[in-house]
Amino acid sequence: MAIHLKRVHHIAIICTNYEKSKHFYVNILGLRPIREIYREERRSYKLDLAVGDEYQIELFSFPSPPSRPSFPEAAGLRHLAFEVDSIDDTVSEIQAAGIEVEDVRIDPTTNKKFTFFTDPDQLPIEIYEGA
Template sequence: MLNLRAIHHVAIICSDYDASRAFYTNVLGFTVVAEHFRAERQSYKLDLALNGQYCIELFSFPDPPARVSRPEARGLRHLAFEVDDLDAATEWLRQNSVTFEPIRVDEYTGKRFTFFSDPDHLPLEFYER
């Protein structure tokens, strides 16, 4: 049997490297582990950590094709982040001019959550612990 230990990272390709770098570090609070410019590919690779845990590779490529993400397109549906206080988290989004959907309640767990988007409209979620 395969013995998976954890999800190691999520790779995201962005269209505007500076905007996405600022969003994931300044708005969502990820820390930079490493940043590399790969001249042969005209591409950045930014390794990001959350609470000391490496978890996102942010890539830039010249003219990446758009990917359908809504409504309910096949593939990765969204990336969810656990928060302690959804009201504080959404207030932080509001202060940083990030729009989010009305807060909903998970019908199975009773937990509150909301969706918002990164600069490339990748669907993201805050899910209250």
Template sequence: MEPLIGGVHHVAIICSDYATSRHFYHQILGFHIVDENYRKERESWKCDLRAADGTQIELFSFPNPPQRPSRPEAQGLRHLAFSVANLEAVIAHLANFNIECEPVRTDPYTSKRFTFFSDPDNLPLELYETVT
């Protein structure tokens, strides 16, 4: 039987400060802006951002969104992982913006290297090296 799911199309993120998060995902992480709209009836921005492989992030702003616990090990989405070809290069790039990464670890099952960092709302993000 062929898989029913073809892959991940997008991940939706509600941010506390739209301009800060838009800058982070677009200018720092390098996601391309596909579309951006202000939805007046919802007092909300929606920005569609695309990675090189076509995966998208939908970035939303809402007035006074409730906080959601994400650490430590809260139930629900644990983290969002990005594939990278050169882990050190991305860590160095993030350091240029004063974004700290955790120490690099190695996945004991795949032998791939990875690290974690956070977005402006403290959402846990992972860099997973896919080429070694």
């Protein structure tokens, strides 16, 4: 018997500064807010963000979450990747927002352009040029 997974439903991200991360994901990356709630009992915000028409990111805030080990890379989820139409245009927009972006590289298997930058909590984010 095989499990039948239909698609990715959402990706959850815990941030240390809710307003800063909300600004980053909404105003810089351009994700569309779906709903925002404050859960008093957990002292936590939850913001659902649309990625295109099919995917969602849940942005959470919690009091004093531990830091994410990124360097050196730790076991577990490595990074979040988004497909874009133009790496060059996207890099220019990200840099215009004051965010440092790594040099653009070419994937040796697909010959597609890609690069990385980080969110306000140093979560690695990849942008990958589509077809």
